[in-house]
Amino acid sequence: MEINVHSSRFQLCCLVILLCSPIIAFASSNPHEDFLQCLTLNSTNDTSISQVVYTPANSSYSYVLDVSIQNLRFLTPDAPKPLVIVTPVDVSQVQTTVYCSRKYGLQVRMRSGGHDYEGLSYLSGVPFVILDLVNLRTITVDAGNATAWVQSGATVGELYYRISEKSMTLGFPAGVCPTVGVGGHFSGGGYGMMLRKYGLAADNIMDAQVVDVNGKLLDRKLMGEDLFWAIRGGGGNTFGVVVSWKIRLVPVPETVTGFAVLRTLDQNATSLVNKWQFIAAQELPDELYMRVILQSYNGADGNRTIQAIFQTLYLGEADELLDVMGSSFPELGLTREDCIEMPWINSTLYFTGFSGQPLEILLNRSSNTKSYFKNKSDYVKKPISEPVLEEIWKWFFKADQGALQMILNPYGGRMSEISESAIPFPHRAGKIYMIQHITAWNNGSVEESAKGISLIRSLYGFMAPYVSKSPRSAYVNYRDLDIGINNEFGNTSYRQASIWGTKYYNRNFDRLVRVKTAVDPSNFFRNEQSVPPLTSW
Ligand SMILES: Cc1cc2nc3c(=O)[nH]c(=O)nc-3n(C[C@H](O)[C@H](O)[C@H](O)COP(=O)(O)OP(=O)(O)OC[C@H]3O[C@@H](n4cnc5c(N)ncnc54)[C@H](O)[C@@H]3O)c2cc1C
Ligand SMILES: *[C@@H]1O[C@H](CO)[C@@H](O)[C@H](O)[C@H]1NC(C)=O
Ligand SMILES: *[C@@H]1O[C@H](CO)[C@@H](O)[C@H](O)[C@H]1NC(C)=O
Ligand SMILES: *[C@@H]1O[C@H](CO)[C@@H](O)[C@H](O)[C@H]1NC(C)=O
Ligand SMILES: *[C@@H]1O[C@H](CO)[C@@H](O)[C@H](O)[C@H]1NC(C)=O
Ligand SMILES: *[C@@H]1O[C@H](CO)[C@@H](O)[C@H](O)[C@H]1NC(C)=O
Ligand SMILES: *[C@@H]1O[C@H](CO)[C@@H](O)[C@H](O)[C@H]1NC(C)=O
Ligand SMILES: *[C@@H]1O[C@H](CO)[C@@H](O)[C@H](O)[C@H]1NC(C)=O
Ligand SMILES: *[C@@H]1O[C@H](CO)[C@@H](O)[C@H](O)[C@H]1NC(C)=O
Ligand SMILES: *[C@@H]1O[C@H](CO)[C@@H](O)[C@H](O)[C@H]1NC(C)=O
Numbered sequence: 001m002e003i004n005v006h007s008s009r010f011q012l013c014c015l016v017i018l019l020c021s022p023i024i025a026f027a028s029s030n031p032h033e034d035f036l037q038c039l040t041l042n043s044t045n046d047t048s049i050s051q052v053v054y055t056p057a058n059s060s061y062s063y064v065l066d067v068s069i070q071n072l073r074f075l076t077p078d079a080p081k082p083l084v085i086v087t088p089v090d091v092s093q094v095q096t097t098v099y100c101s102r103k104y105g106l107q108v109r110m111r112s113g114g115h116d117y118e119g120l121s122y123l124s125g126v127p128f129v130i131l132d133l134v135n136l137r138t139i140t141v142d143a144g145n146a147t148a149w150v151q152s153g154a155t156v157g158e159l160y161y162r163i164s165e166k167s168m169t170l171g172f173p174a175g176v177c178p179t180v181g182v183g184g185h186f187s188g189g190g191y192g193m194m195l196r197k198y199g200l201a202a203d204n205i206m207d208a209q210v211v212d213v214n215g216k217l218l219d220r221k222l223m224g225e226d227l228f229w230a231i232r233g234g235g236g237n238t239f240g241v242v243v244s245w246k247i248r249l250v251p252v253p254e255t256v257t258g259f260a261v262l263r264t265l266d267q268n269a270t271s272l273v274n275k276w277q278f279i280a281a282q283e284l285p286d287e288l289y290m291r292v293i294l295q296s297y298n299g300a301d302g303n304r305t306i307q308a309i310f311q312t313l314y315l316g317e318a319d320e321l322l323d324v325m326g327s328s329f330p331e332l333g334l335t336r337e338d339c340i341e342m343p344w345i346n347s348t349l350y351f352t353g354f355s356g357q358p359l360e361i362l363l364n365r366s367s368n369t370k371s372y373f374k375n376k377s378d379y380v381k382k383p384i385s386e387p388v389l390e391e392i393w394k395w396f397f398k399a400d401q402g403a404l405q406m407i408l409n410p411y412g413g414r415m416s417e418i419s420e421s422a423i424p425f426p427h428r429a430g431k432i433y434m435i436q437h438i439t440a441w442n443n444g445s446v447e448e449s450a451k452g453i454s455l456i457r458s459l460y461g462f463m464a465p466y467v468s469k470s471p472r473s474a475y476v477n478y479r480d481l482d483i484g485i486n487n488e489f490g491n492t493s494y495r496q497a498s499i500w501g502t503k504y505y506n507r508n509f510d511r512l513v514r515v516k517t518a519v520d521p522s523n524f525f526r527n528e529q530s531v532p533p534l535t536s537w
């Protein structure tokens with residue numbers, strides 16, 4: 001890969017100046033006025049661009065800004081606000097927005113579904129523009145070829161719904177929560193209840209359309225295999241704006257089976273979770289995805305107990321499932337009554353608690369209940385012993401009821417067959433499950449937030465000996481700024497970025513840096529945890 005050192009240094013230097021002192025750099029006393037004018041002048045469709053540009057002077061600015069913010073921690077009056085929000089209705093408006101933001105030194109934060117755990121798609125420490133892709137959500141399903149083109153602003157719920165309109169025996173292996181946006185989700189990997197059978201969403205991408213830092217629209221052929229590799233899991237807001245993705249749909253049977261069996265400590269939860277660690281990834285068939293949700297609960301007697309919920313999707317009928325469970329996990333005591341047979345599309349409602357609601361709820365971008373939360377992730381390579389599980393339960397007993405949750409997501413199956421370097425997402429063979437540590441609260445006061453965040457940080461500290469080490473791996477879509485950030489203004493050192501970078505990408509981090517250096521040497525697309533180019537080492 002050839003790198004023109006001189007011109008990239010020049011660009012970095014100018015970029016820093018523009019960001020630090022936009023008022024000196026431009027004649028106008030109102031830099032974003034220049035930006036707005038640029039949008040209009042550059043627009044190939046100037047009748048419409050003003051209809052998709054919002055500044056604080058527009059009455060709908062706050063609504064457009066807030067509607068897709070999922071984490072209430074960042075929905076506060078004193079959170080940094082964008083100078084402008086652009087919600088393009090066509091790709092040329094994306095190109096114009098990139099061109100004009102760069103020209104006038106405004107940072108771009110692109111947003112698809114707004115689910116970023118740390119709010120990076122709508123917050124920034126420097127003057128910025130939100131490029132909100134909410135209006136770019138066309139989905140074209142080609143059932144005959146089992147492919148689809150999906151624009152980034154669509155949610156995974158919309159995608160599932162559109163697939164089911166065309167075929168009840170096709171599906172897609174992406175996230176459980178229907179409001180998650182395709183743009184951020186695919187950019188970080190994306191997994192759901194078919195992870196063990198079909199891998200990640202990003203493992204099933206065939207082509208993409210990207211607007212690069214120069215405003216050029218590239219498809220797979222034009223962008224080349226390095227950039228195409230990087231956008232499939234190398235993190236959002238880094239390599240360009242991905243406007244659409246061509247995906248490979250996967251076969252699903254006409255009937256799938258779901259269950260959610262709950263066991264408390266009295267019902268042997270500890271030994272069941274222990275046994276689960278040995279079979280969920282390594283023994284059960286790939287068609288069976290059994291994850292465990294751990295939470296605590298005050299019983300009718302007022303005593304606190306642990307609940308382990310074994311939440312499962314089986315790509316097949318209940319009778320087969322009962323056979324498999326009877327031979328591999330009889331201790332769980334699964335019965336026919338626990339099992340619910342349904343079409344795959346109904347299982348997407350089932351796992352979000354929407355069973356019985358019209359399928360159209362998948363199209364509702366506001367169906368998720370928002371809360372204040374901080375989640376972290378860990379990978380487990382060796383089962384955690386029962387005595388340690390009992391130590392973990394103590395954290396649940398100490399916390400307020402409902403404040404803490406852990407979700408154990410098994411890997412194995414297809415995940416172990418794909419090489420660690422096939423796409424940037426590196427967590428493959430050898431990782432038996434991922435833990436998502438979750439703390440949530442409903443009172444936004446400073447004290448309550450501090451309490452929630454401190455709880456999850458100490459639990460994370462406690463878990464260190466029992467999870468992956470060197471690096472302590474993490475999932476980029478469960479973004480966590482505690483594990484390290486870039487310097488402001490993109491002036492990051494390689495060493496500093498590699499701390500969080502190797503946790504998310506392991507050995508793929510270096511290749512991501514090389515791709516970034518080739519496609520965006522001035523680090524125009526960036527956030528607190530975007531892969532930096534070589535020029536800013
Ligand atoms: C309630 C909830 C449930 C979740 N469930 C799951 C789950 O089941 N499985 C799972 O794997 N993950 C899950 N996640 C995590 C989710 O995958 C990530 O938060 C994902 O990045 C969200 O994508 P988004 O488009 O909604 O978010 P956004 O906040 O819009 O974007 C996330 C990041 O990607 C960037 N980005 C957005 N659009 C683009 C684009 N078009 N091109 C390039 N970069 C872009 C943003 O700037 C930001 O950095 C969940 C999150 C939440 C809040
Ligand atoms: C201009 O935008 C309008 C409104 O979004 C759209 O209907 C029209 O097709 C666009 N025209 C061109 C030439 O892109
Ligand atoms: C926002 O206000 C400006 C100035 O009045 C106007 O031109 C623009 O159309 C408004 N934006 C929207 C989306 O209505
Ligand atoms: C915007 O205008 C400039 C020249 O003023 C041109 O070079 C550039 O290609 C235009 N960009 C877009 C996206 O229209
Ligand atoms: C597959 O796609 C091609 C090209 O779009 C189309 O001509 C063909 O009919 C499709 N095949 C099926 C089986 O639908
Ligand atoms: C718990 O496990 C013990 C020993 O394995 C078994 O005898 C008992 O029936 C189990 N209890 C429940 C409620 O499953
Ligand atoms: C509840 O906890 C108390 C104190 O540990 C104990 O004495 C009591 O037996 C428990 N009640 C039940 C129903 O388990
Ligand atoms: C699937 O879900 C739809 C919408 O809730 C419902 O009408 C239908 O009865 C469900 N089908 C089955 C077999 O459960
Ligand atoms: C979407 O879901 C939310 C929350 O459940 C609800 O308040 C809203 O009415 C729904 N919107 C539509 C259009 O159904
Ligand atoms: C992260 O935590 C929040 C709050 O509990 C929860 O709503 C969200 O679903 C969690 N993320 C996932 C992917 O489970």
Ligand SMILES: *[C@@H]1O[C@H](CO)[C@@H](O)[C@H](O)[C@H]1NC(C)=O
Nearest residue numbers: 442443444445446447448449
């Ligand atoms: C939220 O918590 C703060 C302090 O922890 C408390 O003073 C306040 O009353 C709480 N608000 C609500 C609505 O519970």
Ligand SMILES: *[C@@H]1O[C@H](CO)[C@@H](O)[C@H](O)[C@H]1NC(C)=O
Nearest residue numbers: 016020487488489491492493
């Ligand atoms: C960039 O980093 C270098 C080395 O750490 C430092 O000397 C310089 O002041 C930084 N520049 C900015 C703009 O932060």
